[in-house]
Amino acid sequence: MMKDKKTHGIQLLLRCVVRDPDGKVISDSGRKPAKSFVIQFLEFIYAMFRGTGDVSVTATDGTEDLIYDFQRTATTQFRVDAPINDSNYGVVVGTGDTAEDNTDNKLETQLTEGESAGNITHASVVMVFATVVGANVDLEVKRAFTNGTGSTITVKEAGIYTRYSHTGPYYHCIIRDVLPAPIEVPDKCSLAVIYTIRTTV
Amino acid sequence: MIETYYRILKHDPDGKLVKDSGLIPSRSYVIQFLELLGAIFDGSGNVNATATDGTEDIIYDTTFMYKNGTVNPIAGDDDWGIVVGTNAGTTAEDNENYALDTKILHSGVGEANKLNYQAVTMIAAREVGLNVDLDVARTFLNETGSPITVKEIGLISRCEPPNYHLILRDVVTDEEVLDAETLTVVYTLRTTV
Numbered sequence: 001m002m003k004d005k006k007t008h009g010i011q012l013l014l015r016c017v018v019r020d021p022d023g024k025v026i027s028d029s030g031r032k033p034a035k036s037f038v039i040q041f042l043e044f045i046y047a048m049f050r051g052t053g054d055v056s057v058t059a060t061d062g063t064e065d066l067i068y069d070f071q072r073t074a075t076t077q078f079r080v081d082a083p084i085n086d087s088n089y090g091v092v093v094g095t096g097d098t099a100e101d102n103t104d105n106k107l108e109t110q111l112t113e114g115e116s117a118g119n120i121t122h123a124s125v126v127m128v129f130a131t132v133v134g135a136n137v138d139l140e141v142k143r144a145f146t147n148g149t150g151s152t153i154t155v156k157e158a159g160i161y162t163r164y165s166h167t168g169p170y171y172h173c174i175i176r177d178v179l180p181a182p183i184e185v186p187d188k189c190s191l192a193v194i195y196t197i198r199t200t201v
Numbered sequence: 202m203i204e205t206y207y208r209i210l211k212h213d214p215d216g217k218l219v220k221d222s223g224l225i226p227s228r229s230y231v232i233q234f235l236e237l238l239g240a241i242f243d244g245s246g247n248v249n250a251t252a253t254d255g256t257e258d259i260i261y262d263t264t265f266m267y268k269n270g271t272v273n274p275i276a277g278d279d280d281w282g283i284v285v286g287t288n289a290g291t292t293a294e295d296n297e298n299y300a301l302d303t304k305i306l307h308s309g310v311g312e313a314n315k316l317n318y319q320a321v322t323m324i325a326a327r328e329v330g331l332n333v334d335l336d337v338a339r340t341f342l343n344e345t346g347s348p349i350t351v352k353e354i355g356l357i358s359r360c361e362p363p364n365y366h367l368i369l370r371d372v373v374t375d376e377e378v379l380d381a382e383t384l385t386v387v388y389t390l391r392t393t394v
Contacts (some may be wrong), residue, residue: 077241
């Protein structure tokens with residue numbers, strides 16, 4: 001696993017916790033450095049910094065769609081707070097293990113909402129807003145998933161998709177990580193994926 | 202992660218490069234940046250954060266996206282964008298910094314202890330080798346007749362109507378800008394998978 005040697009900039013940490021149906025922890029990866037903000041994140045930041053003009057970038061379906069529309073309401077843009085049973089945005093997981101690339105626009109093989117093969121059940125996204133935690137400032141984005149398929153699911157990738165909804169809606173991948181090690185989620189068990197975005201002076 | 206660097210360049214009056222610091226790791230996102238990002242991710246309502254004047258003001262306004270998080274002022278505007286200072290109080294970087302210690306103000310007519318702020322320029326996010334880089338830059342002219350020493354730099358965002366919020370602050374090695382020289386500060390935000 002790659003060790004994060006740098007402390008400047010914005011750190012991204014990923015933790016995965018598997019629990020049995022009674023809530024007992026089966027495995028806990030702890031917070032591990034994640035690498036993979038992809039290009040759509042800085043494309044949005046650039047658009048926001050500039051504040052004029054609309055910006056379209058590669059969406060999860062491979063088309064060029066709006067990620068930033070300066071004249072529209074802010075509440076329709078760059079949202080990650082997906083509700084329960086919505087696998088279109090927020091924290092997402094999948095079974096692909098192709099190495100990350102700066103221009104990834106989606107997970108390789110996303111587990112979509114449901115209880116059939118290729119599915120997983122999505123809880124709502126929960127955020128813990130920016131706060132000073134010791135020497136750091138942390139912003140957490142997390143989501144729980146439950147396996148109702150009747151078979152074990154092996155999760156190998158995770159990420160965050162945003163939602164633009166004034167038109168569309170359009171979805172954009174801003175983070176994709178191949179997990180340091182595959183995580184098995186037995187039937188009826190849950191997986192919590194916690195992204196921490198951290199700054200430290 | 203998002204690596205962040207600053208680079209400081211100085212040019213003499215003939216445009217000749219007299220210093221290039223190269224890319225130096227910037228350590229100092231302050232809390233307002235993640236407060237803004239969290240507000241955008243959540244999108245449920247206006248969010249206040251500590252502004253550069255110390256008051257709690259809106260950093261995220263739900264009405265129009267263009268109101269939020271801009272950093273690209275025109276020339277002559279020292280309220281936002283990249284700013285520089287003298288750090289007269291020798292304030293160390295802190296997660297909760299909300300202003301430069303001692304910002305150098307703008308003057309277009311060479312007033313003492315002021316710099317002539319040029320417009321902020323940006324280079325959009327693009328692949329550069331193995332990385333994706335977003336550059337934000339600003340040039341400052343010393344027209345005072347005397348040297349000015351820059352000891353801190355930062356990035357301030359604007360939220361209409363307007364409010365200003367510090368999102369980056371770095372204490373830097375003393376940079377003496379001689380009369381008629383220019384100082385250019387470049388922040389690079391970089392992602393690498």
